[in-house]
Amino acid sequence: MSEPISYALPTSLGVALIIAFGILWIFYGWYLGRKNQTHDDFALAGRQVGLALAMATAMATWVTSNTTLVAPQLAYQLGIWGMVGYSFAALGLILFAPLAARIKQLMPMGYTSGDFIRLRFGRAAWWPFIVISLIYALGWLVSLGMAGGILLQALTGLDYHIGMSVILFICVGYTLFGGLRAVIATDFIQTVVIIIGVVVTAWFLIDKVSLASIHQNLSDNHPKLLDLLFPAALMFLFNNIFFGLGEIFHSNVWWSRAQAFRKGIAFKAFLIGGLLWLPIPIVTGFIALAAPQLGIYPPSADMIGPMVTAQVLGKVGAVIVLVVVFSALASSLDSLLAATSDLITRDIYCQFFNPEANDQQLIRWNRLCLIGLGVFTWLLCLPQVATLAALLHFTGAFVASTIFPIVLGLYHPKLSGRTATLAMIAGSTLGLISYFVVGFYVAALTSSVVSMLVCVLGLRWSTTSFRWQQLQESDGC
Numbered sequence: 001m002s003e004p005i006s007y008a009l010p011t012s013l014g015v016a017l018i019i020a021f022g023i024l025w026i027f028y029g030w031y032l033g034r035k036n037q038t039h040d041d042f043a044l045a046g047r048q049v050g051l052a053l054a055m056a057t058a059m060a061t062w063v064t065s066n067t068t069l070v071a072p073q074l075a076y077q078l079g080i081w082g083m084v085g086y087s088f089a090a091l092g093l094i095l096f097a098p099l100a101a102r103i104k105q106l107m108p109m110g111y112t113s114g115d116f117i118r119l120r121f122g123r124a125a126w127w128p129f130i131v132i133s134l135i136y137a138l139g140w141l142v143s144l145g146m147a148g149g150i151l152l153q154a155l156t157g158l159d160y161h162i163g164m165s166v167i168l169f170i171c172v173g174y175t176l177f178g179g180l181r182a183v184i185a186t187d188f189i190q191t192v193v194i195i196i197g198v199v200v201t202a203w204f205l206i207d208k209v210s211l212a213s214i215h216q217n218l219s220d221n222h223p224k225l226l227d228l229l230f231p232a233a234l235m236f237l238f239n240n241i242f243f244g245l246g247e248i249f250h251s252n253v254w255w256s257r258a259q260a261f262r263k264g265i266a267f268k269a270f271l272i273g274g275l276l277w278l279p280i281p282i283v284t285g286f287i288a289l290a291a292p293q294l295g296i297y298p299p300s301a302d303m304i305g306p307m308v309t310a311q312v313l314g315k316v317g318a319v320i321v322l323v324v325v326f327s328a329l330a331s332s333l334d335s336l337l338a339a340t341s342d343l344i345t346r347d348i349y350c351q352f353f354n355p356e357a358n359d360q361q362l363i364r365w366n367r368l369c370l371i372g373l374g375v376f377t378w379l380l381c382l383p384q385v386a387t388l389a390a391l392l393h394f395t396g397a398f399v400a401s402t403i404f405p406i407v408l409g410l411y412h413p414k415l416s417g418r419t420a421t422l423a424m425i426a427g428s429t430l431g432l433i434s435y436f437v438v439g440f441y442v443a444a445l446t447s448s449v450v451s452m453l454v455c456v457l458g459l460r461w462s463t464t465s466f467r468w469q470q471l472q473e474s475d476g477c
Contacts, residue, residue, distance in 0.1 A: 007157040009310075009318045014156030017322055018163075022170035025330065029174025029182035039362040042179035043111065043342045044260040049184055051269060054261045057187035058273030060331035061253060062093055063194050063280055070392065072305030075285035083285020089244030093274030096248045100258035100266035102410050106471045108263075113255040113406075114347035119471050120409050121417035128424045130347060132398045133250060137340040138380065139395035141373065144333045145381040151325050154298075154306040155318050164381050167326070171333040172374035176367055180260060183334045190327035194280070197324030201309055201317065202283045208312050209290045239396070243444035246399035249406045253339040341369035396444030397435045401427025401451040408455055413466040419458025427451030 036042045049057075074082035107116060113133065118126040145164050152163030174182050248254050258266050288304045291297070294311055298304050306325065310318040345366045350357055357365070405420035431447025438446075 007155060009156045009315060009322070011156045011158050013319075014152055014158055014322060015166075017319070018152070018166055018170070018326065021323075021326060021330075022166070022173070025170060025186055026173040026177065028186060029176070029178035031178075032182045032185055033178035036179055036181060036363070037359075039359045039366070041181065042363045042366060043338075043345075044256060045179070045181040045184055047260055047262070049257075049261045049265070051262075051265050053184050053188050054257070054265050054269035055272045055276070056191040057184045057257060057331075057335070058093060058254075058270050059276045060187040060191040060194065060328075061257075061335040062089070062248075062273070062277050063191075063328045063331065071281040071285040072288035072308070076288040076291060076304045079289075083282050083288075085240045086281040086285060087278055088241045089247075089281070090274045090278040091241060092244035092248035093270050093277060095245065096254055097267045097270035097274070099249065099407065099410060100254070100261075100270050103255060103258045104261070104263065104266050106410070106468055107259070109472070110259055111256070111346045112343050113250060113252045114343055116255070116406075116409070116471065117420075118347070118351075119473065120466065121405070121420045125405070125417045125421040125424070126347075128421060128428070129250070129402065130343075132402060132424060132428060133252065133343060134340075136247070136251065136395045136399050137336060137343075138377070139392065140336055141333070141340070141377040142380045143392050144329055144336070145377050147325070148329050149381065150303055151306060151322065151329070154303040155310055155322055161382065165378060167329060167333070168374055168378050168381075171330055172337060172370055175334045175337050176370050179363075179366070180256065180338050183338050184260070186334065187331045190331040193327045194324055194331075195276075197320050197327075198280060198283050201313070201320055201324070202286065204313050204317065205287060205290065205309070209293065213293060239393075239441045239443065239445040242400045242403065242448040243393065243396040246396065246401070246403050246444060246448065250399050250402035251339065252343045253335050256339050256342055337370055337373055340373055341366050344369045393440035393443060394435060396440070397431030397447050398428045400431060400444035400447035401425075403448050404452045404455040408459070412459065413468070414459055414462040414464060415455065415466075416458060416462050416464045419455060419462065423451040423454035423458070426454055 033042075038046075040046055071083055071086045074086055076082070078085070103110070103116070110116065114126060114130060117129045145168050148167030149160035149162075149164030152158040152166075153160045174186065178185075254270075257269075261269055284305060287308050290312070291304055291308050294308060296304070296307050296311060298307050306318075306321045309321045313320065345362060349365050350362075354361065401424045405415070405423050408415045409420060427447040427450040430450045431443045434446040435443035
């Protein structure tokens with residue numbers, strides 16, 4: 001007869017903490033939402049976000065369930081390169097800094113990444129881009145919802161479905177009331193919580209389980225985790241770089257922030273946010289390397305981070321993990337909900353159903369989209385069919401195909417819509433094939449290389465020259 005599982009926190013305490021956070025954030029969202037008068041206010045915080053809030057929202061949004069749960073999982077599975085390789089995703093934020101400044105220059109009154117693709121390349125390219133964007137958004141939303149359920153289950157024993165439902169409800173709630181203004185304001189608070197929590201956790205872990213003993217245990221029993229030439233880990237390193245670039249360069253989460261930031265802010269905000277984010281996956285990934293020494297073998301690899309921290313630090317550590325990971329989840333989930341609802345509202349509702357929509361109609365549709373996305377994500381999270389890493393890297397096959405069409409589209413007037421369309425379709429297709437045939441750690445790499453080759457060949461034979469002024473033309477709303 002198996003012994004009952006012991007959890008770091010009583011279920012009642014875990015539920016009480018989450019409910020307290022939920023009430024606080026929803027009330028704060030309602031309070032901030034009172035200032036929203038126009039659709040610009042709701043979707044882009046009035047386009048007046050200053051440097052402190054801009055930097056915090058860039059950093060906090062990128063500190064997701066992936067950083068706090070998947071980074072430990074990858075370190076547990078791939079060793080040193082798992083956590084270091086994940087930290088290279090900071091390049092996405094850092095390299096988006098000049099792109100964000102360029103976006104603000106070319107489209108000072110733009111709204112979405114879909115706007116850019118449609119105006120720059122035409123509707124033929126817009127269709128595959130929207131499909132890619134929605135697949136990625138749903139994949140990320142589901143991974144965040146799943147992470148909420150996994151977190152509460154690992155720390156408190158609360159049923160996965162209840163934890164997942166509660167976190168989705170909270171994030172939909174305050175985003176529904178406050179729009180991007182509430183998202184960015186809560187991101188600032190969550191950034192402070194995340195940084196303090198991660199530093200405290202690492203400090204106590206090193207103090208209790210020394211670096212020397214962790215290294216000795218791995219050397220004796222799991223040498224592959226320290227092997228810098230571990231083939232799968234090396235492939236993951238390069239794959240993750242392109243995955244991170246694709247995630248940020250294409251996503252309306254980041255395009256909407258570029259438009260929301262005050263003029264002259266975007267470059268500095270993304271650069272500083274990326275540098276602040278860089279050490280977070282290394283610290284959270286390091287936690288997992290202590291697992292073999294502590295005799296922790298989780299039922300699912302994506303539970304390793306919370307379980308190690310809770311065992312080393314007890315109830316205090318479990319509370320810290322709960323607060324930090326919940327903050328990381330919320331800071332990404334709210335941003336993704338807001339950005340995806342904007343994309344649907346501006347690129348589908350405005351373009352196809354109501355080109356003459358006024359501010360109140362747009363805000364109402366935005367809110368309906370938020371509710372719909374929340375419900376659809378909840379339904380997709382119910383089966384819990386994959387680990388967080390597997391689910392997330394599935395989307396890498398799609399998003400990496402957009403890197404070169406977007407970068408070249410922003411800077412090179414000779415890239416045609418036909419080339420951009422073919423690059424996204426060919427890159428996504430071959431990236432997806434490599435995901436299933438080879439492994440998740442080559443999907444984004446394959447997709448980006450194929451897309452790059454198509455773009456290079458297209459530029460060589462291009463006879464078109466785009467007029468940048470066309471990006472300021474509107475064809476609806």
